[in-house]
Amino acid sequence: MRQHGDIRNQFDAVEQSTGEARRDAFRRLVHLLAVHETAEEEVLHPLARTAFDGAEKVVEARLAEEKEAKELLARLDGMDTDDPKFLPELATLRTEVMRHARAEERYEFIHLRRTASSAQLATMARALEAAEKTAPTHPRPGTESATKNALLGPLAAVVDRTRDAVRKALGH
Known part of the structure; x- marks a missing residue:
């Protein structure tokens, strides 16, 4: 739940900045969201599936929300943060992510x-x-499953972390 607050604060940082500061803040947001959701999909949701009556439906609804948010985030990750469409798209993502976080906390x-x-x-x-x-x-x-994350996650993580290091080294 602490990370849900961190995510909310990082959305604020992106929205309140411009130029290079916005790009940096957005990179941190992308990283935070990607890592956070993967960890939930690998650990939290599998445990929750059997923890209470009706859990399967609750988890499936959260996974569907996560997929939608990842699709929005992936689209934003490919945009320039100075693009006029960026902030409206970011606002949509924020609404979806915060709705998802409240549902996780509540259900x-x-x-x-x-x-x-x-x-x-x-x-x-x-x-x-x-x-x-x-x-x-x-x-x-x-x-959006522990199995898929276990199969694809390690390779994707190496690719992502390499790409992040190159971006940082080049100042992008």
């Missing part, structure tokens, strides 16, 4: 907290942190 996280022991929650937190360290740093629409 998924609350049930996990009620049904999991403190030891299980601590283990889940460590697993989320580990997943974030190896997650792709750019959106991958269509990989």
